[in-house]
Amino acid sequence: TSMGHIIDGFGYAKGLRERLAVKVAELKATQGITPCLVVVIVGEDPASQIYVKNKGESTIAVGMDSRTITLPDTTTEADLLKLIAELNADAAVNGILVQLPLPKHMSSLKVIDAIDPLKDVDGFHVENAGKLAVGLDGIVPCTPLGSLMLLKDAVKTYGGGSLAGMNAVIVGRSNIVGKPMAQLLLNQDCTVTIAHSKTKNLKELCLTADILVAAVGRPKFIAGDWVKDGAYVIDVGINRIEVDGPDGKKSKVVGDVDFDAAKPHAKAITPVPRGVGPMTIACLLNNTLHAACLQHGLPAPE
Numbered sequence: 060t061s062m063g064h065i066i067d068g069f070g071y072a073k074g075l076r077e078r079l080a081v082k083v084a085e086l087k088a089t090q091g092i093t094p095c096l097v098v099v100i101v102g103e104d105p106a107s108q109i110y111v112k113n114k115g116e117s118t119i120a121v122g123m124d125s126r127t128i129t130l131p132d133t134t135t136e137a138d139l140l141k142l143i144a145e146l147n148a149d150a151a152v153n154g155i156l157v158q159l160p161l162p163k164h165m166s167s168l169k170v171i172d173a174i175d176p177l178k179d180v181d182g183f184h185v186e187n188a189g190k191l192a193v194g195l196d197g198i199v200p201c202t203p204l205g206s207l208m209l210l211k212d213a214v215k216t217y218g219g220g221s222l223a224g225m226n227a228v229i230v231g232r233s234n235i236v237g238k239p240m241a242q243l244l245l246n247q248d249c250t251v252t253i254a255h256s257k258t259k260n261l262k263e264l265c266l267t268a269d270i271l272v273a274a275v276g277r278p279k280f281i282a283g284d285w286v287k288d289g290a291y292v293i294d295v296g297i298n299r300i301e302v303d304g305p306d307g308k309k310s311k312v313v314g315d316v317d318f319d320a321a322k323p324h325a326k327a328i329t330p331v332p333r334g335v336g337p338m339t340i341a342c343l344l345n346n347t348l349h350a351a352c353l354q355h356g357l358p359a360p361e
């Protein structure tokens with residue numbers, strides 16, 4: 060059987076955004092509703108500023124309304140909570156996203172939990188996390204949702220179609236990636252193992268994985284010989300590293316998996332960039348459209 064297929068997250072995300080744009084136009088034409096996403100950023104972290112700019116531009120590109128609220132890093136937690144309360148009460152606002160990380164003087168748990176769960180398009184509110192855990196419909200975090208879409212598509216294209224019974228190993232247990240990914244794969248009837256920094260014999264564990272998800276935050280941490288032949292590899296990592304170029308050092312983005320070494324073993328693998336990354340924003344827009352429909356008592360578009 061052929062191996063080493065590259066999963067085109069960029070292309071998949073583009074298709075998803077095109078389908079969303081059609082649905083947004085329909086919603087506007089039939090109901091007079093334009094979904095609106097508000098992104099709140101506190102402070103001047105350069106990486107966060109780039110993410111927020113991309114989110115705003117992508118929101119506009121599918122025909123939705125976008126608002127970005129920029130607050131100085133001297134903002135108090137109380138002021139941020141007050142702003143969130145106003146956005147919760149504003150019927151024109153369908154999605155609220157507070158860009159993380161927040162300045163150290165704020166509790167991100169407290170801030171996220173102040174967002175109306177129906178407007179929590181990141182899916183980080185405890186109510187949405189709880190719904191995912193017990194298998195109720197709620198808002199699912201964007202990166203794991205996008206990862207699952209790519210994985211299902213790859214298994215449909217290159218494998219048996221169903222994820223049921225596959226051994227999934229997820230390296231990383233954060234609330235925003237690893238844990239919700241585990242819940243999603245469990246809901247797909249995978250046998251799920253979550254690994255983290257205290258896990259023993261990680262290489263041997265990874266070699267048992269039919270599905271290997273890397274969400275570690277360490278460049279090329281997963282070596283090629285950690286990947287079982289025929290495995291599906293989803294690399295969530297986004298790590299900026301310095302490499303030697305013809306005119307000195309330049310910076311480059313790599314994943315948590317050593318892509319070149321892993322590819323010959325994998326049945327299919329996501330690259331970095333152009334893998335999971337583009338799916339995150341596409342799923343954010345998807346979540347915003349769904350939230351807007353539910354808030355207006357309309358069925359969520361499939």
Ligand code: NDP
Pocket residue numbers: 202230231232233234235236237254255256257258261274275276277295296297298315335336339
């Ligand atoms: P966190 O730092 O919150 O979590 C990292 C996880 O990796 C932790 O559970 C940690 O274990 C585990 N880990 C760290 N070192 C090791 C080790 N040596 N062995 C095994 N496990 C280890 O990161 P995130 O989940 O937020 O993000 C993970 C990666 O995904 C990052 O590269 C991030 O940039 C990227 N990312 C990409 C997104 C996208 O849009 N594609 C969105 C979000 C994140 P422990 O819990 O024990 O500390």
